[in-house]
Amino acid sequence: MLAAVFWSLVPLFSFCGINTDVTQSPYVFVTPVAVPQIFSVIPLFDNIDPHKPEYSLGYYITNEEPQFVGYNLYITFAIPSAGETLSNSNLYLENGVQPSFPALAVQASTANITTHTVANLQPYAPVQLFQKCEVYTFTLRALLNTGITSNMSSPVTRCSTTYPDHCGTDTSCNPSACTVSSCSVSIRDSCPVGTACNPCTKGNQATGCLCPSGQTPPGCNL
Incomplete structure (x- = not known):
């Protein structure tokens, strides 16, 4: 009787320590931190x-x-x-x-x-x-x-x-290309709001040309 029990358990122990080559995944999941704006x-x-x-x-x-x-x-x-x-x-x-x-x-x-x-x-x-x-x-x-x-x-x-057009020409706030009111659209999009090329056309320049609701640049800052 004891011999029969012993031989019935041998298959169970024979698999101990065998590497099944299956990658084990820890139960840890990292959620990215939400990005502010x-x-x-x-x-x-x-x-x-x-x-x-x-x-x-x-x-x-x-x-x-x-x-x-x-x-x-x-x-x-x-x-x-x-x-x-x-x-x-x-x-x-x-x-x-x-x-x-x-x-x-x-x-x-x-x-x-x-x-x-x-x-x-x-x-x-x-x-x-x-x-x-x-x-x-x-x-x-x-x-x-x-x-x-x-x-x-x-x-x-x-x-x-708030008034970059008051800055000297070729300063960071008032590059020479931005001092011309008849500038191209591509140049205007790169000029600070408030320069001659990109004047404040929406909002109030005294408060930084903040865009009214529903408005977007150019001519105002978000």
């Missing part, structure tokens, strides 16, 4: 007056990940590469601590715009001011408490003044 970037002061340039940044809080802790803002002279933002190059920090703008998932809303005054290119250690008649590019990344960030938002490029 900038609603508006508006320069606050004309560069002719004594005020230094500042910007008003507007965005919706849209991330609902439980680990979401806020948004990181990146400010560059050109559109940043993915490597630049991943390495935290040009990261805007109010007090040296991430995120740039703390937020929580419970604040997510597409009804209320969150706005911040961005007073300096770099506000912390050392402070760097925005320069007059210079063009800057803004992008956002959502940050989780694990250190993971989202892909960067669509970049938004803005001159540091």
Whole structure:
């Protein structure tokens, strides 16, 4: 009887330790972090007056990940590469601590715009001011408490003044090609809103040519 039981169990043990060459998949699925978007970037002061340039940044809080802790803002002279933002190059920090703008998932809303005054290119250690008649590019990344960030938002490029036509010719805000009102459509699309080539035709130039509802550039900034 015992012998019969022993030989009936041999086939079960004979397969122990055999590699079936089947790839094992862990039950871990990584969901990409939702990408935020900038609603508006508006320069606050004309560069002719004594005020230094500042910007008003507007965005919706849209991330609902439980680990979401806020948004990181990146400010560059050109559109940043993915490597630049991943390495935290040009990261805007109010007090040296991430995120740039703390937020929580419970604040997510597409009804209320969150706005911040961005007073300096770099506000912390050392402070760097925005320069007059210079063009800057803004992008956002959502940050989780694990250190993971989202892909960067669509970049938004803005001159540091509401009146770029007041800037000297061949400055970043007023390239020579943009000083001609009879410019071509292709040149107009590359000129800052408010120059002779691309005048503010929608909205109010004093508030940055913000597009009215349903309007799109040229002639106004989103």
